[in-house]
Amino acid sequence: MRNISKYRFSSIIDLSNRVSNDQIHSQLKNYGYLLVKDKRIDWKANEEYFDLMEQYFEKRALQLEQSGKVDDCFPQYKYQIGLGYENIGKPNYDKESLKLMIDQPILIDRDPKWKYFWPYRYDGQYNPPQWVPKDFPNFERIMNKWQIQLLRTTELVLEILSLAFNEKQDFFYNNMNKATHLLSPIGCDLQKHQINTRFSGYHYDLNFITIHTKSRFPGLFVWLPNGKRVELRIPEQTVLLQPGKLFELMTGGVYKAGYHEAFLTEEAKRESIKQNKRWRVTSTLFAMLNDDTILQTMPYFKDLSNCNQAPISVKEQFQKELNKLSYV
Numbered sequence: 001m002r003n004i005s006k007y008r009f010s011s012i013i014d015l016s017n018r019v020s021n022d023q024i025h026s027q028l029k030n031y032g033y034l035l036v037k038d039k040r041i042d043w044k045a046n047e048e049y050f051d052l053m054e055q056y057f058e059k060r061a062l063q064l065e066q067s068g069k070v071d072d073c074f075p076q077y078k079y080q081i082g083l084g085y086e087n088i089g090k091p092n093y094d095k096e097s098l099k100l101m102i103d104q105p106i107l108i109d110r111d112p113k114w115k116y117f118w119p120y121r122y123d124g125q126y127n128p129p130q131w132v133p134k135d136f137p138n139f140e141r142i143m144n145k146w147q148i149q150l151l152r153t154t155e156l157v158l159e160i161l162s163l164a165f166n167e168k169q170d171f172f173y174n175n176m177n178k179a180t181h182l183l184s185p186i187g188c189d190l191q192k193h194q195i196n197t198r199f200s201g202y203h204y205d206l207n208f209i210t211i212h213t214k215s216r217f218p219g220l221f222v223w224l225p226n227g228k229r230v231e232l233r234i235p236e237q238t239v240l241l242q243p244g245k246l247f248e249l250m251t252g253g254v255y256k257a258g259y260h261e262a263f264l265t266e267e268a269k270r271e272s273i274k275q276n277k278r279w280r281v282t283s284t285l286f287a288m289l290n291d292d293t294i295l296q297t298m299p300y301f302k303d304l305s306n307c308n309q310a311p312i313s314v315k316e317q318f319q320k321e322l323n324k325l326s327y328v
């Protein structure tokens with residue numbers, strides 16, 4: 001195996017306690033992500049979600065194998081709702097970032113992962129609308145139930161971040177309350193692929209913050225701000241929050257979008273065979289900012305940042321990034 005740092009993770013912030021601004025800044029500076037505990041989360045909803053999506057990906061993969069076609073896909077919306085199947089997405093990274101990485105990634109052109117995008121809007125104004133697979137009658141209920149849990153935790157963390165960045169408590173909420181947030185299970189077929197297959201190649205996320213809980217199988221690796229790659233094992237009943245590109249732009253590049261990858265480890269392969277489970281599903285929420293939010297360095301970061309990017313709206317930024325991904 002190539003130059004992998006020993007797995008480790010940062011300290012865990014318990015949201016029931018008072019969280020100091022210093023704690024937030026030191027976590028972001030040293031690790032580039034946050035791990036939090038939120039005792040309000042109903043973890044049964046997380047298990048129900050995993051069960052559902054394992055069955056869903058299994059069924060659709062079989063359908064693709066047998067008929068060469070698959071339901072629930074919307075290329076006209078660039079797969080931004082419903083199902084996206086293997087090899088349609090490209091990992092998104094800046095070539096320049098490679099110069100900063102001590103542990104160099106293995107680069108791939110296409111991601112052999114599957115995904116499903118399930119949108120949520122506070123105002124209910126979906127465009128494009130949610131899509132419910134016809135053969136999964138509990139889909140909507142289970143997805144909504146789990147999505148709400150992750151959003152609630154995210155809202156609380158965003159209040160803490162707003163204060164840590166010298167803004168009013170509702171600053172980030174006011175900049176996300178008209179956005180489309182995506183619950184986005186990623187499905188990786190652990191039995192079809194060889195060990196070391198990159199399911200999601202080296203990339204950063206386009207959105208504001210990505211929220212995860214622990215998957216049933218390992219495989220998530222992140223690059224720390226010092227350029228070292230570590231395997232990130234999210235502890236049980238803990239939530240990971242990792243900055244995306246919009247976060248980087250709001251903080252003037254002081255806190256960068258976290259690079260990460262997912263690949264098939266020996267352990268995941270072994271466990272998959274032992275448990276007779278074919279799919280590694282992630283519990284991922286992409287939190288977005290409102291289309292009309294202007295991405296520019298927040299006052300708190302002005303003196304710390306040497307970024308001179310011109311202000312740009314979220315809508316324009318997202319369009320620019322999505323064009324690069326060139327879905328089939």
Ligand SMILES: [Fe+2]
Nearest residue numbers: 203204205260
């Ligand atoms: Fe990602």
